[in-house]
Amino acid sequence: MGKKRLFLINGPNLNMLGKREPDTYGKKSLDDVVTLVEQAAADFGYEVTSFQSNHEGDLVDWIQRAEEEAEGIIINPAAYTHTSIALRDAISAISKPVVEIHISNVHERESFRHNSMLAPVCSGQVVGFGIDGYRLAALGMIQKIESEGRNHS
Numbered sequence: 001m002g003k004k005r006l007f008l009i010n011g012p013n014l015n016m017l018g019k020r021e022p023d024t025y026g027k028k029s030l031d032d033v034v035t036l037v038e039q040a041a042a043d044f045g046y047e048v049t050s051f052q053s054n055h056e057g058d059l060v061d062w063i064q065r066a067e068e069e070a071e072g073i074i075i076n077p078a079a080y081t082h083t084s085i086a087l088r089d090a091i092s093a094i095s096k097p098v099v100e101i102h103i104s105n106v107h108e109r110e111s112f113r114h115n116s117m118l119a120p121v122c123s124g125q126v127v128g129f130g131i132d133g134y135r136l137a138a139l140g141m142i143q144k145i146e147s148e149g150r151n152h153s
């Protein structure tokens, strides 16, 4: 059996991390985020496959892939959080746990960011801890996977 794997999925505009809007999203790049998650996951024997896209359908494809190729998904769906029934349906359709993460505290921002279409079908949500939220999401996700494995064995 291959190593246990997490998918790290980032949605539209997150390729701009570290290049624009540092007051909201910080100065670190998406590569820094990937390294952070890889290091956190490696401590527990997990590998990470990272994917970023500005296109909704590509994100759906990767959520579907996780059913066969990953133990769980850490996803920052970015603006699609607030709009996408397609992403919600994709998450609903897989059996693997999904943790939603937001860099900013969406609840102290505009009201259109307060609702997540995806949160009701996710296993957990991390909001407002900057990019460290990705590490926290990875730890929570791994804890969940490992404890569920123990319960079923």
Ligand code: CA2
Binding pocket: 012, 013, 014, 016, 017, 018, 019, 020, 021, 025, 076, 077, 078, 079, 080, 081, 101, 102, 103, 104, 105, 106, 113
């Ligand atoms: O706080 C988050 O992580 C968000 O998911 C970020 C999304 C926003 O639409 C959500 O409401 C909250 C926006 C991502 C845009 O990322 C950029 C990063 C750097 C520069 C410009 C955009």
